Amino acid sequence: MMLRATLVFALAAMFGTTGAAHSQPAAFYKGKTVNVIAPTDTGGSIYEYTLLVSNHLGRHLPGGAKTVAQTRPGGGGVTASNHMARNAPKDGSAIALMHTGALLMPMTSSAAGYDPRKFGWLGSVAVRSYVGAVWHTVPVNTLDDIKTREVVFGGSGTGSPSYQYPVFLAHITGAKLKVIPGYKSGGETNLALERGEVQGRGNFYEGFLATNADWVRDKKVKFIFKMGPDHPDLAGVPPASKYATTPSQQQMLRVLEAPLAMGTAFYAPPDIPADRLAALREAFQKMLVDPQFKAEAEKMGLFINPRSASEVAEVVQKLYETPKPLMAELDAIISPKK
Structure with a gap:
C-alpha cells in the first residue's frame, strides 16, 4: 500500500512538473511586450523585415504577446549585436535581426563584444542576392x-x-x-x-x-x-x-x-531559458507559413526565402572555423x- 502511494505521488509529481514546465512560456508571454530590434534605422529593407516580423510573431507565441519594432543603428549592425549580448534582457523578451556585416565583425574587431555562436538562432525570413x-x-x-x-x-x-x-x-x-x-x-x-x-x-x-x-x-x-x-x-x-x-x-x-547564405536571420541573446527559446523558434516557424504574414510580405514587396534555425547555426559555425591568418589578410x- 505504501509502495503504491509512493508510486502515485511520484507519477503525479513527474507529470505536474512536466505540465508546469510546458505552461511556463505561456505564463511568461501573457501580457508581455517583446522587442524586435533592427540593426539599422528606418527606411531600408532590413528595417522592413524587422517590422514585418514584429507585426506577426506575437500572436504565435504561447499566451500571446505584444511585439514592438525598435531600431539600434550603428557600426554596420555591431551596436545592435553588442546590445543583445550585453544589455538586452535574457528572458525571451528581446530578439533582433542580425546585420550581415555584424556576423563577421567579432572575427576582426575588438569593438564587437559578442560571439554569434552563442546567440539563440530562430531562423531566417529570406536569403537574398x-x-x-x-x-x-x-x-x-x-x-x-x-x-x-x-x-x-x-x-x-x-x-x-x-x-x-x-x-x-x-x-x-x-x-x-x-x-x-x-x-x-x-x-x-x-x-x-x-x-x-x-x-x-x-x-x-x-x-x-x-x-x-x-x-x-x-x-x-x-x-x-x-x-x-x-x-x-x-x-x-x-x-x-x-x-x-x-x-x-x-x-x-x-x-x-x-x-549571405544566412539571410535575414533573427536571434535571441545568449543564455535565455531553453523553454522560451524553443517557444520563440516554434512561433517563428509558425509565422513563416501564416497566410497573414505572407500577405503583408507581398504587400510590402518583401521576398520570402526562409532558412531554419539549425541551417543558420550551421552557417555561423562553419564561418567561425575560418583560419585566423586568412581572416587577418x-x-x-x-x-x-x-
Whole structure:
C-alpha cells in the first residue's frame, strides 16, 4: 500500500512538473511586450523585415504577446549585436535581426563584444542576392570600367557589406571604387544616390525591389556585380567570383559571402531559458507559413526565402572555423585605411 502511494505521488509529481514546465512560456508571454530590434534605422529593407516580423510573431507565441519594432543603428549592425549580448534582457523578451556585416565583425574587431555562436538562432525570413548598383547616368557597366575613372559608393558602417564588399572588390580588381560610410540606413543611402551625393551603392537586390521597385523597373540603376545566392533577374550581371583569380582571393570571397547564405536571420541573446527559446523558434516557424504574414510580405514587396534555425547555426559555425591568418589578410583589405 505504501509502495503504491509512493508510486502515485511520484507519477503525479513527474507529470505536474512536466505540465508546469510546458505552461511556463505561456505564463511568461501573457501580457508581455517583446522587442524586435533592427540593426539599422528606418527606411531600408532590413528595417522592413524587422517590422514585418514584429507585426506577426506575437500572436504565435504561447499566451500571446505584444511585439514592438525598435531600431539600434550603428557600426554596420555591431551596436545592435553588442546590445543583445550585453544589455538586452535574457528572458525571451528581446530578439533582433542580425546585420550581415555584424556576423563577421567579432572575427576582426575588438569593438564587437559578442560571439554569434552563442546567440539563440530562430531562423531566417529570406536569403537574398547582393548587388553593386550605380545610377543610370554613371557611364560604367562593370567593375572593369571603374579602373579608368573613380566612382563613389555610399555605405553604412565600415563593418557592413555596403562598405566591405565594394572595398574588397576594388582591391582585387584595381577598380577606382571609393566608399563613403556613415549612412544610417539603406533608405538614407538611397536618398543620397537619388540626389547625386553618391554614384552607387551595394544593396540586396530584393531590397531594391522592396523599397525602390521603380528604380529596377525603369532602369534607373545598373547592376555591375552580384554576390551570394543568384536571382533570375540578374542573369547578365557579372558575379564577384569572376574577379577572384587567386586561391587566397577565392577563399576570402567565400568568407564574405558566407553571411549571405544566412539571410535575414533573427536571434535571441545568449543564455535565455531553453523553454522560451524553443517557444520563440516554434512561433517563428509558425509565422513563416501564416497566410497573414505572407500577405503583408507581398504587400510590402518583401521576398520570402526562409532558412531554419539549425541551417543558420550551421552557417555561423562553419564561418567561425575560418583560419585566423586568412581572416587577418581579409581584415587588412577591408578595414578603413588610417
